[in-house]
Amino acid sequence: MPTLQKGGGGGWPMPTVLKIHGGNPLKGTIEISGAKNSALPLMVACLLTDKPLTLTNVPNLADIRTIAQLLGLLGVECIEKGDMRTLNAANITSTTAPYDLVKTMRASVLVLGPLVARYGIARVSLPGGCALGARAVDVHLEGLQALGATCELEEGYIVAKAPRGLHGAHFTMRVVSVGATENLMLAASIADGQTVLRNVAREPEIVDLANCLNAMGANIQGAGTDTITIEGVKTLNGATHKVIPDRLETGSYAIASLITGGDVTLTNTSLECLPMVRETLEKAGAVFEDSANGFRVYQNGPIHGVDVMTEPYPGFATDLQAPFMALMGICEGAAMITETIFENRFMHVPELARMGANIQVHGASAMVRGIKHLSGAPVMATDIRASIGLVIAGLAAKGDTTISRLYHLDRGYENLEAKLQACGAVIERHRVDA
Numbered sequence: 001m002p003t004l005q006k007g008g009g010g011g012w013p014m015p016t017v018l019k020i021h022g023g024n025p026l027k028g029t030i031e032i033s034g035a036k037n038s039a040l041p042l043m044v045a046c047l048l049t050d051k052p053l054t055l056t057n058v059p060n061l062a063d064i065r066t067i068a069q070l071l072g073l074l075g076v077e078c079i080e081k082g083d084m085r086t087l088n089a090a091n092i093t094s095t096t097a098p099y100d101l102v103k104t105m106r107a108s109v110l111v112l113g114p115l116v117a118r119y120g121i122a123r124v125s126l127p128g129g130c131a132l133g134a135r136a137v138d139v140h141l142e143g144l145q146a147l148g149a150t151c152e153l154e155e156g157y158i159v160a161k162a163p164r165g166l167h168g169a170h171f172t173m174r175v176v177s178v179g180a181t182e183n184l185m186l187a188a189s190i191a192d193g194q195t196v197l198r199n200v201a202r203e204p205e206i207v208d209l210a211n212c213l214n215a216m217g218a219n220i221q222g223a224g225t226d227t228i229t230i231e232g233v234k235t236l237n238g239a240t241h242k243v244i245p246d247r248l249e250t251g252s253y254a255i256a257s258l259i260t261g262g263d264v265t266l267t268n269t270s271l272e273c274l275p276m277v278r279e280t281l282e283k284a285g286a287v288f289e290d291s292a293n294g295f296r297v298y299q300n301g302p303i304h305g306v307d308v309m310t311e312p313y314p315g316f317a318t319d320l321q322a323p324f325m326a327l328m329g330i331c332e333g334a335a336m337i338t339e340t341i342f343e344n345r346f347m348h349v350p351e352l353a354r355m356g357a358n359i360q361v362h363g364a365s366a367m368v369r370g371i372k373h374l375s376g377a378p379v380m381a382t383d384i385r386a387s388i389g390l391v392i393a394g395l396a397a398k399g400d401t402t403i404s405r406l407y408h409l410d411r412g413y414e415n416l417e418a419k420l421q422a423c424g425a426v427i428e429r430h431r432v433d434a
């Protein structure tokens with residue numbers, strides 16, 4: 001049996017576990033951080049210019065450090081000051097994204113488009129499988145080929161070449177992909193001529209990237225709809241841009257408030273970024289009250305079962321499927337949760353079952369029959385959002401929950417323990433001595 005030693009807020013690299021004593025209603029205020037999924041492509045946008053790009057409201061997370069490390073390897077100078085990052089790609093020394101970094105974070109593949117657009121060549125390790133399934137990058141490559149790049153696989157690396165630069169093109173995505181939309185928008189912003197991208201992702205992070213690129217001098221219209229038109233420009237300038245609030249962190253803490261019977265105000269965010277999630281949670285019994293800089297969320301009576309299907313934005317976010325499943329674990333009635341984005345995103349089900357949840361998986365759907373209360377148990381995190389689903393379950397469970405493999409959580413949730421402790425949660429990180 002491992003022995004637990006008390007830690008404090010994530011000071012140790014690993015191995016650590018999170019110990020939660022459940023049952024306390026969350027009450028208080030949580031400030032939402034900048035969106036990780038926005039900050040990553042925004043940081044990559046620095047590769048398109050030799051002028052400094054300054055981003056504010058950047059969360060302090062493992063994934064942000066990984067992309068900064070990758071950009072550093074390429075020769076980008078990165079100055080960090082609080083939540084501000086100033087990135088300068090005036091002296092690029094490499095166009096290779098190595099396996100060691102790409103394997104830890106798929107979003108590394110976002111450097112492909114900007115590098116081939118500006119330098120005519122990029123070598124990016126092909127991301128392997130991940131906990132969520134195969135997660136191909138074929139649409140990224142098809143789009144870059146449409147823009148005039150050649151893409152070949154050499155020794156596990158995608159080698160994209162466009163010695164005479166990229167040209168504008170019309171391209172329709174077979175699959176709605178957030179990452180491919182970002183990669184192609186980045187690349188097309190300095191391609192020669194007009195690009196029209198159809199069947200693109202409409203996530204707020206796409207709009208954030210388009211706004212930043214436009215502030216840098218790009219000409220991008222239609223972000224947030226399913227068709228984006230980009231008039232390529234010769235060069236981009238620097239800019240200063242504030243990263244949007246993290247809607248996935250927002251949704252996660254809203255669900256945490258509900259599952260614990262709490263009353264939490266989330267600040268530095270808004271309800272606008274969660275249309276379908278808000279509607280679903282309201283059906284489950286949530287009350288939302290807008291406030292100046294965010295909103296308050298609490299439950300009005302028992303939690304009801306609500307069926308949900310994950311879909312590209314503005315549908316119900318796949319990243320909130322695990323937290324929502326935890327909530328449905330204690331609903332009155334039952335809920336059918338269908339995952340349409342990732343084939344393998346039910347890894348949290350056996351862990352929730354260890355906490356007593358009654359869940360049957362049939363293909364891409366999980367039938368959750370609510371029980372009175374979850375019970376604390378040792379569980380294992382498998383990806384970022386599964387991890388927060390287990391934290392949320394642990395906050396509501398009777399007894400103690402110990403969550404291992406915290407590196408997933410640390411990729412996506414800034415100051416998690418401190419934020420929850422401030423609302424009365426009993427949650428601490430401990431080092432595990434084998």
Ligand code: UD1
Nearest residue numbers: 037107135136137138139140175176177178179319341342
């Ligand atoms: C992004 C988000 C992730 C979120 C996901 C879906 C970031 C850093 N990550 O991931 O949190 O869960 O969107 O909202 O922003 N696909 C292909 N071929 C491709 C690309 C994607 O078949 O070339 C498939 C994927 O396997 C998946 C689906 O399309 O089934 C959606 O993936 P995509 O939108 O690309 O996800 P990411 O951008 O990787």
